[in-house]
Amino acid sequence: MDYIERAIEPIIRRTLARKRSVLLLGPRQTGKTTLLQKIPCDYTLSFVQPSVRQKYERNLALLTQEIEAVKAAPPSKLPLVVMDEVQKIPEVMDVAQDLIDRKKAQFILTGSSARKLRRSQTNLLPGRVIALHMDPLMHLEYPKPSLEDRLLYGSLPMVYQSMETSSREADLESYVTTYLEEEVRAEALVRNLGSFGRFLELAAAEAGAVVNFRKLSQKIGVAHTTMMDYYQILEDCLLVERVEPYTESKTRKKLTRSQKYLFFDLGVRRVAAKEGTQPLQPTWGSLFEQWVGLELIRMLRLKQPRARLHFWRDPAGPEVDWVIRREKSLIPIEVKWSDAPNSDDIKHLAIFLREYPDAPKAYVICRASRPLKMGDKILALPWQDLPEVLLF
Structure with a gap:
């Protein structure tokens, strides 16, 4: 299927160019994952996969270690890390906050349910990320x-x-x-x-x-x-x-x-x-x-x-x-x-x-x-x- 240019893509790119991180919320199947495939990143994790969830639920510190290893690898620049469906493991938001505060990584975090994030009293990173919303297609997009x-x-x-x-x-x-x-x-x-x-x-x-x-x-x-x-x-x-x-x-x-x-x-x-x-x-x-x-x-x-x-x-x-x-x-x-x-x-x-x-x-x-x-x-x-x- 042909890729549909999304109106939110330039906004995400401008946000990243300012060295800010992004929290992209939106209903399932609105195109979040497809859009992110168009943005070059250094490390990608999808918590939709049970094996990935289980890996980090057992050892959340492993996530910090892996991302810090990406930062240490040449060229030593601020890596862009994509974490998809973060509501599956809300605790990863604390990891993101720590790495953002220590200038170890820049993030695009996506989620399809704000409820689970709120129910788990998840840190939504106020002041650290720009929150954006991914909608279904608008008229101008199709x-x-x-x-x-x-x-x-x-x-x-x-x-x-x-x-x-x-x-x-x-x-x-x-x-x-x-x-x-x-x-x-x-x-x-x-x-x-x-x-x-x-x-x-x-x-x-x-x-x-x-x-x-x-x-x-x-x-x-x-x-x-x-x-x-x-x-x-x-x-x-x-x-x-x-x-x-x-x-x-x-x-x-x-x-x-x-x-x-x-x-x-x-x-x-x-x-x-x-x-x-x-x-x-x-x-x-x-x-x-x-x-x-x-x-x-x-x-x-x-x-x-x-x-x-x-x-x-x-x-x-x-x-x-x-x-x-x-x-x-x-x-x-x-x-x-x-x-x-x-x-x-x-x-x-x-x-x-x-x-x-x-x-x-x-x-x-x-x-x-x-x-x-x-x-x-x-x-x-x-x-x-x-x-x-x-x-x-």
Whole structure:
């Protein structure tokens, strides 16, 4: 399969050029290992392999000795060490800290679960490494597929590069099964795998909606606090993105304060929800909204890491799908499954602009073939032009 250039690669290379180390977290099969194969390193360890894990679990000091030997070998330069899936042996983070502090090595550390690192009270090396996040493919990294293809099959590299529908379905089914077996059952994250499996299906089906923990807990017969714990597991295992509401307002006192969750990949979401490949017409709009949200999260991570994505909702009034919050400005965004947006599609954006007059622009992301000016500060953009919203 052809290598897909990843937008995060130049960021990693620039970080390494500054003699800093990198902690690269991201869900399984998003391309972390493939990307690292493109970066020359002096020593590589993958803790996915049981034999490698057992070797260092028995004698962790051996890891320090091996890396120091690489430093001592000619040419005597700061070696770059790659350690893949560090959550398998969280203690290696202490080894990395020691070697970084003594200027014996530079590291790229990868992981696919922040939960195990946190549960083991692992040292995440604050101040010593630059933490980056590896997402599935963004639109700019794979421009060819149709919008419908992206909404149904997601953007995991292995799925994108598979040409047969049956293979893609099998890959996605395997992903969900592997997650339940290896991340949840093997790590004993929950006592009742059956109830968690039902929760996973429900959470996938409800993705993109404002979450009501009590209502959802009644559907699967668990306490609402258990439901909250289950969502935290998904978040810690990097399977969902939590989006908080924007609640600051001088005029409204009842803005929604509950969050939304987006599955990190729409193909995984669909299979986890046990949905087919022929969504009902109203579903396309929801999937499109989720896709835009995910793209915005990924672009902000890369281009504007201090910015945050929110949504804005008054339960008794208007709502805006997405709001980008920067230090001094807000950018409201509506998402419409339409190729000809009209005045009704911008009503809530107009209300938002009146209530937050400092917002410089507002956007409708849609399926139009070219940009359309919809109002004084409102622009409709084709979904292919989504990156333009970050220019203001």
